[in-house]
Amino acid sequence: MSAAARFDRGHTDDLMSFLAASPTPYHAVANAAERLEKAGFRQVAETDAWDGTSGGKYVLRGGAIVAWYVPEGAAAHTPFRVVGAHTDSPNLRVKPRPDTGAHGWRQIAVEIYGGPLMNSWLDRDLGLAGRLSLRDGTTRLVDVDRPLLxxxxxxxxxxxNVSADGLKLDKQRHLQPIWGLGDTVRDGDLIAFLEDEAGLARGEVTGWDLMTHSVEPPAYLGRDQELVAGPRMDNLLSVHAGTAALAAVATSGGELPYLPVLAAFDHEETGSQSDTGADGPLLGSVLERSVFARGGTYEDRARAFAGTVCLSSDTGHAVHPNYAERHDPTHHPRVNGGPILKVNVNNRYATDGSGRAVFAAACEKAGVPFQTFVSNNSMPCGTTIGPITAARHGISTVDIGVAILSMHSARELCGAEDPHLLANALGAFLQP
Structure with a gap:
């Protein structure tokens, strides 16, 4: 029996559809919200007064979503179980004056977002997607999902000398995409084109948040289709798994000693300091308002936060067969080996021994194996929303994720089994 036949492909197939339909954080949260709506969740506006009724609710703010489920009769001091993730990925984003070009080529001016592997964006067919802000104060999502740039x-x-010296790219001069021919640069051409694509009248768009994406769809890879190649796995893989886990828990009908929460933030790749980032007030505000809406006091809020645990789920590094020396010699996470527990004693990750025990218990309940990732001492690791969440809200936080290759590439690689193993572990964490 092939490796592909040893697991239920349904979750991974659905992940691939989610990745393809979510070229931007705005699309990702809209798609997550749609899935939660099917599980009975309803959107609440931050500008409205909230009630303390039971059931699933969610808040959308830009490229972020916070969703939570209130069991019937939940006390105001009931702690939360939070799955944290982020919706953004490194890419090329459109500048305020996008129309440019030279020497007969029409180009789009872009700015580098986050820390992409820039070479992975070369000679790749790119689409353009994002959020259009309209003259009437509303917004409209747009997705040109065909070769455009x-x-x-x-x-x-x-x-x-490129083969001997390596590729050297100047971020300003060498990464401006072409999208046509012409000797005259006309301001407004790109936005007019997108107005047509979105079915809008000319002049309706007064603001935009636009970014490029690879139009090559996700695909199974390998002799036995044991692998999945696709864009934005860092970190829509975790957003998708968290959404699936929360929806499953909310519709399971079982008893819940905690309030399960999904918090998917924007701007992790640039430091999380925004109104939709993990270093902003969004999560704390939503959790507090949930306590107060159920008649709670500040004392109830303090009790709830003291008993809260967050799993910060983000992709991590699988051992690379061509660069194994870059990894810690005793920690070699493998794809399809189950989710990884991330540890760093300098608090680049938030995991400690008690957090490890919480995650181990969830994996044991779900029947899911897990692995541990520690960086090579000579290679300082990156960081996540985990330490930010722990420090900002004073809640116990554990860093986990799925091991992948080609992190921050326009197209990343994971094991085909790992996405559903992560979702199962997250479900067991939300419903212990």
Whole structure:
């Protein structure tokens, strides 16, 4: 029996659909909200007064979503179980004056977002998607999911040393994509094009948040289809798993000693300091208002937060067969080996021994194996929303995720079994 036949492909198939339909954080949270709506959740506006009724609710703010489920009769001091993730990925984003070009080429001016592997964006067919802000104060999502843009690489005949010296890219000069021909640059061309694509009248768009994406769809890879290649796994893989876990718990009908929560933030790749980032007030505000809406006091809020645990779920590094020396010699996470527990004693990750025990218990309940990731001492690790969440809200936080290769590439690689293993572990964590 092939590896692909050893697991239920339904979750991974659904992940691939989610990735393809979510080229931007705005699309990702809209798709997550749609899935939660099917599980009985309803949107609440931050500007409205909240009631303390039971059931599933969610808040959308830009590229972030916070969703929670209140069991019938839940006390105001009931602690939360939070799955944290982020919706953004490194990419090329459109500048305020996008129309540019030279030497007969029409180009789009872009800015580098986060820390992408820039070479992975070269010679790749790119679409354009994002959020349009309209003159009437509303917003409209747009997605041109077809080959529209391309960042052409310089031919080797004009860069004879590239093979020996490596590719060197200037972020300003070498990454502006082409999208047509013409000797005259006309301000407003791109936005007019997008107004047509979105079915809007000319002049309706007064603001925009636009970014490029690879139009190549996610796909199974390998002899036995044991792998999945696709865009934005860092970190929509966790957003998808968290959404599936929360929806499953909310519809299970079982008893819940905690209030299960999904918090998917924007701007993790640039430091999380925004009104939709993990270092902003969004999560704390939603959790507090949930306590107060159920008639709670500040004392109830303090009791709830003291008993709360957050799993910060983000992708991590699988051992790379061509660069195994870059990993810690005794910690080699493998794809399809189950989710990873991330540990760093310098608090780049928030995991401690008690948090490990919580995650181990969830994995044991779900029948899911897990692995541990620790960086090579000579290679400082990155960080996540985990330490930010722990410090900002004073809640116990554990860093976990799925091991992948090609992190921050335009197209990343994971094991085909790991997404549903993560979702099962998250479900067991939310419903212990």
């Amino acid at each position: 391309r960042v052409p690489q310089l031919a080797i005949h004009m860069d004879r």
